[in-house]
Amino acid sequence: MPSVPSPSALEARRAVAERLKELRIEAGLTGQQLAGACGWHKAKTSRLENARTPPSDDDIRAWCRACGAEEQVADLIAASRSAESMYVEWKRKQRSGLQRLQASYNPLYRQTSRFRVYSPDIVPGFLQRPAYATALLSAITAFRGIPDDVEQAVEARTARSQVLYESHRSFSFLIEESVLRYRIGDRAAMSDQLNHLRSVMSLPTVSLGVIPFSDRRGIWPLEACYIYDDDLVQVELLNAEVSVRAPTEIATYIRAFNELRRAAVYGDRARALIDSASEAFA
Template sequence: MSSSPSSSAQAARAAVAARLKELRLEAGLTGVELAERCGWHKAKSSRIENARTPPSDADIRTWCAACGAQRHAEDLIASSRSAESMFVEWRRKQRTGLRRLQDSYVERYRQTTHFRIYSPDIVPGFVQTPAYATALLSSITEFRQIPDDVADAVAARTERSQIVHEGRRRFALLVEEAVLRYRIGDAATMAGQLGYLLSVMSLPTVSLGIIPFTAPRPMWPLEACYIFDDRMVQVELLTTDVTIRAPTEIATYLAAFTELHKLAVYGNQARALITSAIDSLEG
């Protein structure tokens, strides 16, 4: 993963260019022949293929049609459109603190009716208690050395999370059992958070699955990901927030989520894991 938005964007542009070149080669066309089929100068093909000129949507459709590969056009268009914005450093997004970042998600959440969320390490933000969120965001603030507006950020996150209780959206939450055991905050904070999970999992619009430590792993633990309907995936890495809109990549995350879903336990079995984690806090 590139370390800066500019280098990440260039890598994304290069990936689109490389895929277009592959389609040309698979079609058995030279650069000159492709240009003739597309009706433009051969230099344009070269500039696009070497990532010196970003292709327009029309350019990509024309290129794919010339190669007999129209089925790839929409994926490439989505990748090309997001090349400048799909990789955004947390440092840039959080430079003024965390409250503004919390507010930036509101419209995205309003537009979504079905959330699928997988987290290997922390309780998803939608179902965090204020105390847990305070402990987590305080750690982030200290680690990244950004302005401390944790109280405002927690208030914004708590307010935004009320959509879980509105009943108009569906939430499929998958977490690794480690999420129940990692001590974010003190024992009281964790006890309150785990107790809240027991409460929220009874909501008719919420499905909470927990993948036990002992589950056989045909699908390995992944990075945290948030799937918004079938239109976008947000992947959270240590330094970077990645937004994915290419249909085939979204389909891959949906397939992975389905496989992880098969590993999880629900209902009474999930409650037993949460209760066990609560009991361990007393030791």
């Protein structure tokens, strides 16, 4: 099945397509005339202008040259690359295994002071214990059919989690109660993982909220998302990771996160939910 770009990526792609169309109109060219000047079929011009096909760098250069707008090339190429990089398929990021992917996040973590993480289905990577991470990454490796470097990837994930103990950072985690009960790995792995959640709750840099099954809530469960300061949101889908950088869209995710936070419980109530889930794995 082909991957479908996120609404954010589609909107960014459409903005590039609109600008290309404006340049053609400003140059007084028909779609067929532009196609002739660029040396391609007129149908390609239509596909590019309607954002059905993303333009290559060479397409943009040819288009701007035909419209006498070479000064627009650099900005349009940058905008087009940004639009396409918003939606990155996991198969591209994971094709050489998982260790390199784990390490690729380190620069982003180093430059971030405030982390906000919501997960509806698994323990966030920052909080994963080795046995739990091994079971999860092994499942991903098998499902994707990628090289098996799980042991090295778990080591890299565990190492990067040391940012939790850096006093100049803050972490706000929200998890659905289902996270405590979905079995990833064997009983021992789950028991160890839940014990770890109890312990990290006491860290001064960490806030951990659990959204109960039973309480009424004002917002539905969403896809997993990671908010880095107020600058970037990464959304995890089955096929891809979507990077959101538009300020208005980041604001929407922050608003949703705050709504989810109001539905969560903390402290003793959160520990009680963890303890209840632990009984199933005793």
